[in-house]
Amino acid sequence: METRNKIALITGGSRGLGKNMALAIAKKGIDVVITYHANKEAADEVVEQILTMGQNAIAFQLDTSNMKSFDSFVSEMATHLEKENNSPNIDYLINNAGTALYAPVTDTTEEQMDAVFNIHYKGVFFLTQKLLPFINDGGGIVNISSGLTRLVMPGSAVYGSLKSAVETLSRYLAKELGSRRIRVNVIAPGAIATDFGGGRVRDNKEFNDQVANITALGRVGLPDDIGGVVAFLCTAESFWINAQRIEVSGGQAI
Numbered sequence: 742m743e744t745r746n747k748i749a750l751i752t753g754g755s756r757g758l759g760k761n762m763a764l765a766i767a768k769k770g771i772d773v774v775i776t777y778h779a780n781k782e783a784a785d786e787v788v789e790q791i792l793t794m795g796q797n798a799i800a801f802q803l804d805t806s807n808m809k810s811f812d813s814f815v816s817e818m819a820t821h822l823e824k825e826n827n828s829p830n831i832d833y834l835i836n837n838a839g840t841a842l843y844a845p846v847t848d849t850t851e852e853q854m855d856a857v858f859n860i861h862y863k864g865v866f867f868l869t870q871k872l873l874p875f876i877n878d879g880g881g882i883v884n885i886s887s888g889l890t891r892l893v894m895p896g897s898a899v900y901g902s903l904k905s906a907v908e909t910l911s912r913y914l915a916k917e918l919g920s921r922r923i924r925v926n927v928i929a930p931g932a933i934a935t936d937f938g939g940g941r942v943r944d945n946k947e948f949n950d951q952v953a954n955i956t957a958l959g960r961v962g963l964p965d966d967i968g969g970v971v972a973f974l975c976t977a978e979s980f981w982i983n984a985q986r987i988e989v990s991g992g993q994a995i
Contacts, residue, residue, distance in 0.1 A: 750773075
């Protein structure tokens with residue numbers, strides 16, 4: 742009897758950390774579905790890279806802040822997977838898509854908070870809910886949080902608070918999904934040099950140096966520091982890791 746490859750869905754997989762996660766997961770012999778918000782060309786390039794590695798891959802457009810789009814996305818993805826694999830299911834869900842908000846409490850608007858809330862909490866909650874019937878028993882969920890739930894930096898009150906909510910949600914999911922042997926964990930990256938937040942960590946030398954100076958390993962993080970950890974959580978070797986927040990920061994502010 743032919744056994745199919747495991748399948749992982751990564752939201753926001755066309756660039757930055759999501760791209761790195763997608764490639765690292767593919768290296769584990771897992772097929773990949775990624776979503777992208779607007780840049781189809783970048784998403785297609787990631788798909789092409791994965792295909793050249795010998796794994797199946799496909800990209801779908803998805804706005805993770807728009808809950809009304811979730812049903813059609815899930816239906817489109819399930820239809821494709823059913824056609825390709827005789828099953829609409831996936832094995833791993835990585836809730837990665839997100840945007841930054843840098844604003845002090847005194848200046849944050851309701852519109853700003855609503856936008857970040859929809860992407861970083863409400864979207865994560867309801868996309869996960871919609872996908873639960875399509876995640877195979879024994880699979881896993883990885884939610885991407887932030888070092889900013891532990892380390893307080895002025896200007897990140899809304900973002901950090903909502904990521905804390907995701908960390909708490911993850912523990913509840915782990916408890917509720919335990920009977921299906923679905924593990925739910927959190928990866929909390931430290932400051933990483935990507936284009937996230939306008940490239941703040943990557944392109945601002947003063948901020949980059951500031952982070953490096955308070956990090957035990959002496960530099961800011963790189964995408965390659967994160968993807969492999971997420972990929973590990975999508976393997977049988979990590980089965981007994983559940984309901985955990987794993988900070989991947991090189992020892993930032995310890």
